[in-house]
Amino acid sequence: MNDSKINLLEAPFELSYKYKRSSGPVMSKFFEGLSQKKIFGTKSKAQKVFAPAAEYDPDTREALTEIVEVGPGGTIESWSWVNSPRSHHLLKTPFAFALIKLDGADTAMLHMVSDCDESDLSIGKKVLPVWSENPTEAITDINYFILES
Amino acid sequence: MIQAGVIGVGQTNYDSKRRDVSMAGLVREAIDKAMLAADIEWDAVDAVVLGKAPDMFEGVIMPELYLADAIGAVGKPVLRVHTAGSVGGSTAVIAASHVCSGQFKTVLTVTFEKQSESNATWALSPRYPYSPHINAGAGGYFAPFIREYIRRYEPPEHIGWKVAAKDRQNALKNPLAHLQIPGIDEKMVSETPMLWEPLRYLESCPSSDGACAMVITSEDRVGSRNVAWIRGMAVRSEGTLSAGRDEVNPQGGIDCAKDIYQQAGIQNPRTEIDCAEIYVPFSWYEPMWLENLGFCDLGEGWKLTDEGVTAMDGSLPVNMSGGVLSSNPIGASGMIRFGEAALQVMGLAEDHQVEDAKISMGHAYGGAAQFFAMWIVSSTKD
Numbered sequence: 093m094n095d096s097k098i099n100l101l102e103a104p105f106e107l108s109y110k111y112k113r114s115s116g117p118v119m120s121k122f123f124e125g126l127s128q129k130k131i132f133g134t135k136s137k138a139q140k141v142f143a144p145a146a147e148y149d150p151d152t153r154e155a156l157t158e159i160v161e162v163g164p165g166g167t168i169e170s171w172s173w174v175n176s177p178r179s180h181h182l183l184k185t186p187f188a189f190a191l192i193k194l195d196g197a198d199t200a201m202l203h204m205v206s207d208c209d210e211s212d213l214s215i216g217k218k219v220l221p222v223w224s225e226n227p228t229e230a231i232t233d234i235n236y237f238i239l240e241s
Numbered sequence: 242m243i244q245a246g247v248i249g250v251g252q253t254n255y256d257s258k259r260r261d262v263s264m265a266g267l268v269r270e271a272i273d274k275a276m277l278a279a280d281i282e283w284d285a286v287d288a289v290v291l292g293k294a295p296d297m298f299e300g301v302i303m304p305e306l307y308l309a310d311a312i313g314a315v316g317k318p319v320l321r322v323h324t325a326g327s328v329g330g331s332t333a334v335i336a337a338s339h340v341c342s343g344q345f346k347t348v349l350t351v352t353f354e355k356q357s358e359s360n361a362t363w364a365l366s367p368r369y370p371y372s373p374h375i376n377a378g379a380g381g382y383f384a385p386f387i388r389e390y391i392r393r394y395e396p397p398e399h400i401g402w403k404v405a406a407k408d409r410q411n412a413l414k415n416p417l418a419h420l421q422i423p424g425i426d427e428k429m430v431s432e433t434p435m436l437w438e439p440l441r442y443l444e445s446c447p448s449s450d451g452a453c454a455m456v457i458t459s460e461d462r463v464g465s466r467n468v469a470w471i472r473g474m475a476v477r478s479e480g481t482l483s484a485g486r487d488e489v490n491p492q493g494g495i496d497c498a499k500d501i502y503q504q505a506g507i508q509n510p511r512t513e514i515d516c517a518e519i520y521v522p523f524s525w526y527e528p529m530w531l532e533n534l535g536f537c538d539l540g541e542g543w544k545l546t547d548e549g550v551t552a553m554d555g556s557l558p559v560n561m562s563g564g565v566l567s568s569n570p571i572g573a574s575g576m577i578r579f580g581e582a583a584l585q586v587m588g589l590a591e592d593h594q595v596e597d598a599k600i601s602m603g604h605a606y607g608g609a610a611q612f613f614a615m616w617i618v619s620s621t622k623d
Contacts, residue, residue, distance in 0.1 A: 101371075103371060105369065107367055109300070109359070109360065111299065111300040111358055111359050112358045113358060114258075114259070114261075114262065114263055114355070114357070114358060115263055116261070116262045116263030116265065116266040117261070117262075117266075118263075147265050147266065148269065148313075150309070150310045150315040151315065152283075153283045153310075153313040153315075155269065155273075
């Protein structure tokens with residue numbers, strides 16, 4: 093057989109399916125809170141506050157059921173500047189992905205900081221959330237954080 | 242070999258939709274119950290082994306990492322097992338092997354499925370290019386094997402109905418079971434629609450949410466606890482489309498059963514095993530597996546079913562819990578068989594307890610009837 097005569101076929105194959113997620117009582121409270129412009133964390137027996145809320149303490153393994161409100165302000169723990177956002181990014185102007193420790197929390201939350209220049213950012217800077225006016229009970233109910241003036 | 246035993250079994254209640262819990266909450270519910278039953282704290286757990294069916298079922302890739310906090314695996318060795326429908330059984334065998342190795346004293350093992358968050362039939366039947374979309378699901382795959390069994394041995398049609406009714410009657414004595422159908426009988430089964438000829442609707446397993454966990458420990462850590470001693474355990478696999486493969490009576494199942502009987506010193510499983518939890522997702526698999534597991538000769542399995550031998554009050558009760566036909570959180574379904582076998586010899590099976598059960602069998606199969614996992618547990622160590 094002369095291989096050069098073989099028509100090598102290629103066909104599209106898209107694997108997709110709509111899953112469902114049951115958030116359970118703790119994470120339901122967290123996402124519902126966002127739609128009401130509140131940020132909830134969970135507190136362990138040792139008074140450690142996880143925000144965003146966690147269902148289980150990774151160190152003590154205890155189930156975390158005590159809900160506490162944190163923030164809405166927080167502190168930048170670390171950040172990475174995105175100078176030229178791409179089509180898949182939620183923000184179209186330059187912004188930073190940042191780890192933000194919300195006031196009253198012991199852990200950091202990943203979100204975005206915008207409406208600022210790269211040179212304005214530093215570890216330890218205080219930030220405040222900008223809330224969406226069309227909440228959907230999702231982490232995107234916070235559009236992004238801005239530097240506290 | 243180091244002796245290992247089950248000291249705690251924990252099961253969630255099984256239902257079509259456990260919307261009250263997240264995936265993490267579901268697995269933790271089973272773990273909490275198993276650890277309470279075993280009377281151990283987290284510091285006693287040396288390793289965690291998690292099993293579930295394909296990641297595509299819930300769309301969570303590497304669930305052992307996603308669930309690390311909930312299963313208490315942070316800072317401990319963790320292993321994930323996946324062997325299709327048999328996974329609950331092979332996960333138990335692998336967890337017990339960790340203890341028998343001497344490397345780990347106490348192992349926590351958990352399996353789950355949350356079918357309400359996905360669609361298993363879809364995940365088993367993707368739309369591949371160049372072929373029509375069959376979308377047959379497991380029932381469509383196994384129906385031809387069942388047809389061949391019926392052709393070989395000419396059992397009467399009501400055998401399938403009888404298994405389906407018997408397992409659902411047993412489920413009425415198990416408050417955790419998903420399907421609770423008061424008044425279930427052969428007639429009711431026979432009047433349900435044909436799904437995958439010759440399987441009718443009520444001859445098929447449901448889709449369930451649920452989790453099952455066990456604590457397995459070494460002899461020196463048992464203390465005064467109630468224990469189901471693991472007397473034999475094995476897994477076997479064979480290729481989906483191997484030439485000469487007998488799908489009705491797979492060699493992998495025959496070999497796996499012989500292996501565990503030999504380990505446990507069982508000469509005659511029919512008389513020496515007091516009861517068994519066998520993976521029967523479709524009614525006819527009870528007689529088919531009775532033969533494959535050597536409880537009787539080929540072609541005789543349906544007679545045991547017909548004579549009531551496998552009923553709660555028979556001499557070899559099978560699927561006292563209601564079986565896979567009553568609850569099917571796929572990834573957990575095998576471990577439920579293994580855990581229920583343990584509960585029987587621990588005397589903890591409550592309303593579906595077989596009186597004086599001393600030796601029981603847990604069995605699971607998966608894939609295209611090609612993956613097998615089994616164990617024998619006993620109330621005594623030797």
